[in-house]
Amino acid sequence: MDRKEILSMVDHTLLKQGARLEDIKKLIDEGIEYGTASVCIPPYYVKAAAEYADGRIPICTVIGFPNGYSVVAAKACEAIEAISSGASEIDTVINICMVKNGAYDELLSELKILRRVCEDKILKVIIETCLLTDEEKIEMCRVVSESGADFIKTSTGFGGGGATVEDVVLMRKYCANHVKIKASGGIRSFEDAEKMIEAGASRLGTSSLVKICVEEK
Numbered sequence: 001m002d003r004k005e006i007l008s009m010v011d012h013t014l015l016k017q018g019a020r021l022e023d024i025k026k027l028i029d030e031g032i033e034y035g036t037a038s039v040c041i042p043p044y045y046v047k048a049a050a051e052y053a054d055g056r057i058p059i060c061t062v063i064g065f066p067n068g069y070s071v072v073a074a075k076a077c078e079a080i081e082a083i084s085s086g087a088s089e090i091d092t093v094i095n096i097c098m099v100k101n102g103a104y105d106e107l108l109s110e111l112k113i114l115r116r117v118c119e120d121k122i123l124k125v126i127i128e129t130c131l132l133t134d135e136e137k138i139e140m141c142r143v144v145s146e147s148g149a150d151f152i153k154t155s156t157g158f159g160g161g162g163a164t165v166e167d168v169v170l171m172r173k174y175c176a177n178h179v180k181i182k183a184s185g186g187i188r189s190f191e192d193a194e195k196m197i198e199a200g201a202s203r204l205g206t207s208s209l210v211k212i213c214v215e216e217k
Contacts, residue, residue: 001194001197003190003209003213004035006190006193006194006197006204006209007034007035007036007209007210007213008035008036008037009037009193009197009201009202009203009204010036010037010193010203010204010205010206010209010210011036011037011038011039011040011060011089011091011182011184011203011204011205011206012027012030012031012034012036012038012039012040012206012207012210013039013040013041013157013184013205013206013207014027014039014040014041014042014207015040015041015042015062015065015157015158019041019042019045021045021048024039024041024045024048024049024052025049025052027039027041027207028049028052028053028056028057030210030214031057031210032053032056032057034210034213036057036210037058037203038057038058038059038060038088038089039053039057039058039059039060040060040061040062040089040091040205041059041060041061042061042062043061043062043063043078043081043082046059046061046082046085046086046087047085047086049086050085050086050087051086058088058089059086059087059088059089060087060088060089060090060091060122061082061087061089061090061091062090062091062092062093062126062156063075063078063079063082063090063091063092063093063114064078064092064093064095065091065092065093065126065156065158066093066156066157066158066159067093067096068092068093068094068095068096068126068128069095069096069097072095072109072110072113072114075092075110075114076113076114076117079092079114079117079118080117083117083118083119083121087121088121088122089121089122089123089124090114090118090121090122090123090124091124091126091153091182091205092111092114092123092124092125092126093126093128093156094107094110094111094125094126094127094128094140095107095110096128096131096132098110099132099136099139099140100136104139104142104143107143108143108146108147111125111143111144111147111148111149112147112148114149115147115148115149122150122151123148123149123150123151124149124150124151124152124153124182124203125140125144125147125149125151125152125153126153126154126155126156126184127140127144127152127153127154128154128155128156128159129154129155129161129163129164129167130155130159130160130161130162131159131160131161134170137167137170137171137174138170138174140152141170141171141174141175141179142174144175144179145175145176145178145179149179150179150180151179151180151181151182151203152171152175152179152180152181152182153181153182153183153184153203153205154167154168154171154181154182154183154184154185155184155185155186155205156184156185157184157185157186157205159185161185161186162184162185162186162187163183163184163185163186163187163196163201165195165196165199168181168183168196168199168200168201169199169200171200172199172200180202180203181200181201181202181203182201182202182203182204182205183196183199183201183203183204183205184204184205184206185205187204187205187206187208187209188206188208189208189209189212190209190212193206193209
């Protein structure tokens with residue numbers, strides 16, 4: 001698999017709390033130059049980013065990030081605001097408290113609400129694999145499959161662990177065929193990326209791959 005093909009699967013990401021508007025604009029320029037799938041940015045910057053990108057690259061943002069335990073009404077408001085500001089992809093963090101309490105029906109209801117408010121936009125569900133047991137990961141594959149979400153995503157990158165090949169394999173095995181997999185967190189080389197894709201990922205959350213290309217210019 002060549003680099004161009006891999007980059008086309010990348011959500012070029014900048015979610016650091018101290019990111020400046022000039023950093024976001026640079027991220028967009030890089031994403032366009034290298035043909036990434038989207039740029040993934042903080043909600044605060046969505047409107048300005050959408051205006052700057054002017055349709056040249058999809059804008060992705062995060063909801064309930066990074067902890068996921070805000071109430072569903074707050075997440076829904078965040079999603080509606082992001083979409084109205086120009087986001088075309090939404091990455092939401094699950095309420096891990098619900099998982100730990102075995103409240104899977106409640107979590108499914110939350111995700112269905114978010115699916116509804118996101119309408120035709122791409123919805124990715126971050127399950128934060130580093131905090132879950134394998135049994136909980138399997139249950140989340142079922143819940144995400146039933147929710148109507150487009151993607152299941154491994155990690156926020158803020159939870160103490162990132163994507164692993166083993167988790168991507170597990171998710172591909174237990175998710176319905178219509179659910180795609182986004183591997184995120186700790187993907188620092190094209191070799192890492194290829195391993196994730198071979199395991200079943202079709203989207204990658206990382207800033208490292210474009211950085212490699214920029215440094216090699």
